[in-house]
Amino acid sequence: MKVAYSSLLHRYERLYERALEEGNAGKARFFALQCAGLLRKLASEELQFSHYYLKLAEDWEKKAENVEVDVKKRSNGVERLITTSNVTWEDVGGLKEAKKLLAQAVGMTMAKVPGGFKPWRGVLLFGPPGTGKTLLAKALAGSMKATFIGVKVSDVLSKYFGESSKIASSIYALARQKAPSVVFIDEFDALAMKRSSMEDAGRRLLGTILAEMDGFQDSGGVITLASTNAPWDLDEAMLSRFPLRIYVPLPDEEGAREIFAIHLRGLPLRVTLESLARVAVKKLYSGREIANACTFAVLHMLEEMNPELSDPLKVGSIAGKELTIRPLEAKDFRYAFKRVKSPVKRELLKKYERWAKEYGV
Structure with missing residues (x-):
């Protein structure tokens, strides 16, 4: 093989491998076809080895056809x-x-x-x-x-x-x-x-x-x-x-109010979101605790309106049944707030604030 062709072929092979590693199927296909084209040119110039070069060219053309499969194999699932x-x-x-x-x-x-x-x-x-x-x-x-x-x-x-x-x-x-x-x-x-x-x-x-x-x-x-x-x-x-x-x-009070609104969307209320937000901020609730409190409040309301929910012997009978509901009230959230506790302490919050001041934006 001519030195110039050999050098160029090795370069295309390396670029093909790199493209596969990068997951770039289009680029890998391009360099596979470049290898095939170069080998076909060699076959036309070095007739004594033409069969060998044509076989290699066909192999590269198959690689170009199957490049998506090869990229997928290298992706490790x-x-x-x-x-x-x-x-x-x-x-x-x-x-x-x-x-x-x-x-x-x-x-x-x-x-x-x-x-x-x-x-x-x-x-x-x-x-x-x-x-x-x-x-x-x-x-x-x-x-x-x-x-x-x-x-x-x-x-x-x-x-x-x-x-x-x-x-x-x-x-x-x-x-x-x-x-x-x-x-x-x-x-x-x-x-x-x-x-x-x-x-x-x-x-x-x-x-x-x-x-x-x-x-x-x-x-x-x-x-x-x-x-x-x-x-x-x-x-x-x-x-x-x-x-x-x-x-x-x-969340601050405004953020807590928005989070309550998201999790209580579509539910009737006899309590203001502002009052719920004030309690959540005081109790150091994150968005996750607010979501949890909403779930407990709804559960409290549903248990009151559907006593069978709390009876292990009757709970199986409510499958597919439409539950009775009423507007959520302050007592539902008092129940929820007693059960949901924040894992965050004020000293830890101060540590976050200090780090944010020194390293954050």
């Missing part, structure tokens, strides 16, 4: 992580500042920006548990009609033990292929610790995620969101990959 988010900003009560910052970040990532300007590719959502970090990520993907790839760190470490780094690479390859994409790393607390104390699997997974984020800094259409309840455990290298750090706090 991560397609199952893709979900279509139907959540919108209207489904998220309060958190106006967080919504605005996220919208700006993803807008700059997905849009064509001026040359030399590099938008954020990593966004950290931090705050107490239950404040809506996952909901924000889903609303972001839903509002932008972007591919949403949700990753739970604990799942990756347990289900793919020994292969977590490969899975992380496959996730980002898929994100680039399906761009615009939002990669949401949930339960980031499993990795958000000083790396000297991490187990090998977690350390390798974290290293791969950081390397992948570095690798697509200049390629548009992919943004990484990570959530953590313990931002102070992140080291400097991790913080540098997430320059936009958004505090997702407990």
Whole structure:
């Protein structure tokens, strides 16, 4: 084989492999056909080896035909992580500042920006548990009609033990292929610790995620969101990959009112949302606790109006039966507020606020 052709063929082969690793089927197909074309040209020039070169060319043409299958094989089954988010900003009560910052970040990532300007590719959502970090990520993907790839760190470490780094690479390859994409790393607390104390699997997974984020800094259409309840455990290298750090706090009265309105939508009320919101803020409720309180309040009303719900001997008879309801009253929520307790203490809130002031936006 001529030296020039050999060098070019090896280059096309490397580019084909790289495209497969990136999950870029179109680019992989292009370089496979380039290899086939080069080999057919060689067959026409070196007649004594034409049969050999034509066979290789046919092999590359088959690779071009089956490139989608090859990309899928290399994805390690991560397609199952893709979900279509139907959540919108209207489904998220309060958190106006967080919504605005996220919208700006993803807008700059997905849009064509001026040359030399590099938008954020990593966004950290931090705050107490239950404040809506996952909901924000889903609303972001839903509002932008972007591919949403949700990753739970604990799942990756347990289900793919020994292969977590490969899975992380496959996730980002898929994100680039399906761009615009939002990669949401949930339960980031499993990795958000000083790396000297991490187990090998977690350390390798974290290293791969950081390397992948570095690798697509200049390629548009992919943004990484990570959530953590313990931002102070992140080291400097991790913080540098997430320059936009958004505090997702407990709701204020306005936010709590909006959350109650979302969870009580369509239900008749004899109590004001404002009065419920004041109690929720005083009790340090997150959005999750507010949702839980609404469920308890409805349950209290239904039990009063349908006594058979509380009778183990009769509960089987209500299947398919339309339950009797009445408007929700203050007594239903007093019942709920007694049972729903916030795990967040004021000292912990102060710690979040101090960290947000020092490292957040």
